[in-house]
Amino acid sequence: MSDLPFGFSSGDGPDRDKHGEDPESGSGASNPFGMGGNFGVGDLGQIFTQLGQMFSNAGTTTAGGSASGPVNYELARQVASSSIGFVAPVPATTTSAIGDAVHLADTWLDGVTALPAGTTRAVGWTPSDWVDNTLETWKRLCDPMAQQISTVWASSLPEEAKGMAGPLLAMMSQMGGMAFGSQLGQALGRLSREVLTSTDIGLPLGPKGVAALMPDAVESFATGLEQPRSEILTFLAAREAAHHRLFSHVPWLSSQLLGAVEAYASGMKIDMSGIEELARDFNPATLSDPAAIENLLGQGVFEPQATPAQTQALERLETFLALIEGWVQVVVNEALGDRIPGAAALSETLRRRRASGGPAEQTFATLVGLELRPRKLREAADLWQRLTDAAGVDARDAVWQHPDLLPGADDLDEPASFIDRIIGGDTSGIDEAIARLEQEDPGSDGSA
Known part of the structure; x- marks a missing residue:
């Protein structure tokens, strides 16, 4: 991953050896928190007082008074x-x-795919419209990782430390919610001015069936093109429109994509040496300054450890996106081939934009810890084209069942080998898959 999610560090700092010892003091953690130096348990009272003063005005609840979540x-x-700003x-x-x-x-797509139209209306969105219409999906994308970050501290602490740390960790979780919200808002504000459509990053961010283009971003994208x-x-x-055909008529697709993000978050493991280092050098006076708190949390507290479950979820997500x-x-x-001669060149321009890690991919990597980069896009396009040539449009699109x-x-x-299985009539596993699909709750379309 080129970037790490909010609250994560990239590894050991320059002033800390592999055992977590301070090179000047030569000592490591001196209590269950890893707090050393002049910091003592009695300072927790000062922390609680300052945190209470800050949260008395900050507030982290919704208008209805319920908790706002991670x-x-x-x-x-x-x-x-x-x-x-104003748009x-x-x-x-x-x-x-x-x-x-x-x-x-x-109308043109009707002749090249078996999947029917998936759009119910088409609109132009301002950047503010994009934020308003995609925030609900961003909640589902960001919540799993944020929830893991907010709860993993307590679960990783020794039992004897949990009781003493409880109030502090609850308050730190609220601070994390505020800092993450601030960072998310900044990222979405920037991203809203750069995305071209509602499906630009390959996920169904907007309302189902609403085809949305961003006129200002489209104009910027077109500048310099012939x-x-x-x-x-x-x-x-x-x-x-093609994206919406998939998202509207492949009912399991949205939930599978978002489920891969959730699976990645649930597989996260944390090396607690990061919080030990933070606690050892912690200055309670910083809690009186909200800007200092955001900077403190943003500089990274944890060191994430890749797990087999995360690797599997990431590969699954990348494969879905590529397909x-x-x-x-x-x-x-x-x-569009014969109707718009420049269509192939435009496709290549967008492919390179994604392959190089555009603003959308970079923002998502920073916020959620995942790169939304379809690394094998060229291979996937080649597979679909070869399958179309060998088996036809109907057989190709039936694969999405x-x-x-x-x-x-x-x-x-x-x-x-995959194409041979399709055109050769090898249906091993297909009958069982379709049977499972038919047994699913008919009242649920499986969409996000």
Whole structure:
């Protein structure tokens, strides 16, 4: 991972050896907290007093008075809004042009995929609209990791320390919710001015069936490109419409994507040496300054340890993203190829944008600890194209009936065997997968 999630450090600091000893004092942790030096248990009273004064005015509850959870999302919304500033509403003529582009793209897509249209309306969003319409999904993406961060301290402490640390840890969790909310708000404010569509990062961030394009970001993206603005708008509308076909008519897809994020968070393990170092050098006076607290938490407290469960979840997520983006690329190029000569070049521009780790991927890596980078996008697109050529559109799109039918990471490296299984009639495992799908609760569509 190129970046680490909020509250994480990248490893040992320059002034600390592998045993967690201070090179000047030559000693390590001196009590269950790892607190040494001049810090004593009696100083906890001072900490509690200062924290109480700070939280008496800060507040971390919702308007209804209930706890806001591991992240203060109302603060995130306010920070994002402040970062964005005033933005004029999208003109009606622009909204109309977006609607026409999505309708035209959907008409062309009808001829190249068995999945029906998934959009119910098309809109133009300002950056503020994007934040308002995607925040609910960001909650589900960020909560698992934030929850792990807020609870892992207590679970990692020795039993004899938990009782004494309880009040402090509860308050620190609230501070973490505020700091995470502030960081999330800043990131979303920046990201809202850079994403091109509601599905730009490969996840269903917005409301189901709403195709949304960001006119200001599209204009910035088009600057310097040789294609006419109308062709670029239609190309992006086709990508948005293609994504919505998958997210609307593959009912398990959204929950599988978001479930992979949750699985990654639940597999997180923490090396407590980070909090021991923090506690040893901790100055209670910093608790009277909210800015100092945010800086303290933001500089990293934990050192994450990759686990097999996390590695598996990350590979699963990357494979899903590659398959989605590869499928979208194939059907959009097929739909627009003869109609918009520059479609292939635009696809390559977006592929390089994702492969190099664009702003969306970087923001997500920082906030959640995962890179939303479809590393094998080119391989996935090649697999879908070869499967289309060998078996046809209907057989290709039937693979989306159940997650067990999809190609795996190994199939992206060696697509020939997967294609042979499809065109050769090898249905091992397919009947069982479809049977499980039919047995699922008919009242649940499996969407997020």
